[in-house]
Amino acid sequence: MKTAALLLALVSAVVATPLSLFDNAQSPLGDFPTTYPGFDLDLSAPRLVQLDGQDEPVTMTELEKIQAKVRGIRFFDVTETPDLGSLAHLRAVQKPSYPAPNNTQAVRSIIDTLEIQNLRDGLDKFTSFRTRYYRSETGKESQRWLLSKITEITEKFASDSLKDEISIQEFPHSWAQSSVIVRINGTSPTDDGVVVIGAHLDSTNSWPFLPAPGADDDGSGSMSILEAYRGLVAAGFRPERAVEFHWYSAEEGGLLGSQAVARAYEGRNVNVVAMSQYDMTAWVKRGTREQVGIITDFVDPESVFQSMFAVVLGFSPSSTHRCSLTEYNKKLVELYLNIPWVETKCGYACSDHASWRKGGYPSVFTIEATFENSNHGNIHSANDRYDISDEFSFEHMLEFSKLAVSFAIELGGWKKAD
Numbered sequence: 001m002k003t004a005a006l007l008l009a010l011v012s013a014v015v016a017t018p019l020s021l022f023d024n025a026q027s028p029l030g031d032f033p034t035t036y037p038g039f040d041l042d043l044s045a046p047r048l049v050q051l052d053g054q055d056e057p058v059t060m061t062e063l064e065k066i067q068a069k070v071r072g073i074r075f076f077d078v079t080e081t082p083d084l085g086s087l088a089h090l091r092a093v094q095k096p097s098y099p100a101p102n103n104t105q106a107v108r109s110i111i112d113t114l115e116i117q118n119l120r121d122g123l124d125k126f127t128s129f130r131t132r133y134y135r136s137e138t139g140k141e142s143q144r145w146l147l148s149k150i151t152e153i154t155e156k157f158a159s160d161s162l163k164d165e166i167s168i169q170e171f172p173h174s175w176a177q178s179s180v181i182v183r184i185n186g187t188s189p190t191d192d193g194v195v196v197i198g199a200h201l202d203s204t205n206s207w208p209f210l211p212a213p214g215a216d217d218d219g220s221g222s223m224s225i226l227e228a229y230r231g232l233v234a235a236g237f238r239p240e241r242a243v244e245f246h247w248y249s250a251e252e253g254g255l256l257g258s259q260a261v262a263r264a265y266e267g268r269n270v271n272v273v274a275m276s277q278y279d280m281t282a283w284v285k286r287g288t289r290e291q292v293g294i295i296t297d298f299v300d301p302e303s304v305f306q307s308m309f310a311v312v313l314g315f316s317p318s319s320t321h322r323c324s325l326t327e328y329n330k331k332l333v334e335l336y337l338n339i340p341w342v343e344t345k346c347g348y349a350c351s352d353h354a355s356w357r358k359g360g361y362p363s364v365f366t367i368e369a370t371f372e373n374s375n376h377g378n379i380h381s382a383n384d385r386y387d388i389s390d391e392f393s394f395e396h397m398l399e400f401s402k403l404a405v406s407f408a409i410e411l412g413g414w415k416k417a418d
């Protein structure tokens with residue numbers, strides 16, 4: 001908290017100072033370097049930023065973006081995707097509905113095989129990079145490591161016939177670190193739906209040039225969904241619909257990676273029927289009960305508007321009732337997890353699900369606790385480490401792996417041959 005306040009004061013001082021002073025040895029940032037080897041970040045570069053409650057995006061510099069973030073302001077950096085969501089209104093009228101989850105046996109058999117040791121080993125490596133900042137060399141290296149880890153898991157655990165249905169790809173961006181997309185093709189010749197499970201692979205320090213191990217934010221979500229993927233392919237998962245795992249770059253820069261991916265899918269009219277984001281899955285604050293936070297703002301809602309509309313038009317509510325993806329996600333927690341859900345809110349543009357929602361796709365966000373009890377004290381600092389406190393729980397992370405497994409099976413569909 002203290003460092004954040006100090007940093008804010010320093011950054012504020014710099015904002016009021018001409019940017020040319022950055023090159024000066026007497027940098028007003030003192031201990032805060034304004035450059036670092038391997039970084040490609042120009043603090044004076046102009047960006048187009050969409051803020052909550054404003055009709056039009058505003059122009060600000062990278063430095064002003066960083067400053068806004070320190071103040072807790074969330075935003076979409078729309079510089080490269082100004083038209084994401086231009087077709088969202090078309091999608092909104094034909095939202096998918098979600099029948100009750102019922103593939104209990106298949107889900108349970110896989111969640112029993114998930115292993116905490118894999119979460120530990122994966123996160124140990126993933127947090128060993130100095131930072132996973134999207135405009136840094138180590139950020140690129142960490143992404144390459146993730147790609148190679150996914151490839152290794154697929155080689156080791158997927159059968160030869162399953163391997164034929166899996167593609168592992170880098171989704172390139174204008175900055176060095178790519179997003180990573182893994183797809184398991186669906187067996188259905190008619191259902192073109194896609195189920196997406198996501199996390200963000202980048203990390204940042206409040207001052208981006210400083211170290212950012214990013215254990216909880218979002219190494220935890222990245223590893224939770226990776227272990228879900230491992231469990232699924234090891235069990236020979238053959239979904240009816242395509243199921244994709246996404247690790248987004250540049251969430252911390254204003255949801256840049258996920259917006260670029262969602263924009264590409266929108267452009268190809270990809271039928272994403274459900275997207276679930278995992279961002280921070282490890283923290284159980286001392287003195288609190290272990291829970292799963294279900295975000296209820298800026299996600300696929302229980303549509304009050306739709307049911308009112310139905311009443312006005314004289315439809316019976318039961319025939320038009322649509323279970324929202326958020327309600328569906330709660331049912332999965334009740335069925336398959338050892339801990340209960342709790343509703344919570346995280347505000348505008350708080351993680352990558354928001355990019356999908358902007359594109360008109362149903363998306364949800366599940367987090368480690370209520371937003372208030374999440375890991376505010378350590379994220380975006382050098383202290384976002386898994387060994388900082390016993391409040392960092394790999395057992396808790398595994399609950400989110402279970403949720404991702406159930407999301408993939410129940411929404412992807414799986415008719416086992418036996």
Ligand SMILES: *[C@@H]1O[C@H](CO)[C@@H](O)[C@H](O)[C@H]1NC(C)=O
Binds near residue numbers: 099100102103104
């Ligand atoms: C679950 O229900 C769907 C229809 O809602 C059905 O197609 C599917 O076969 C069911 N799965 C199981 C395992 O019963």
Ligand SMILES: *[C@@H]1O[C@H](CO)[C@@H](O)[C@H](O)[C@H]1NC(C)=O
Binds near residue numbers: 164165185
């Ligand atoms: C998966 O399906 C898509 C579209 O049908 C196809 O283009 C692609 O080659 C398939 N991928 C694999 C790995 O078979």
Ligand SMILES: [Zn+2]
Binds near residue numbers: 351
């Ligand atoms: Zn995050």
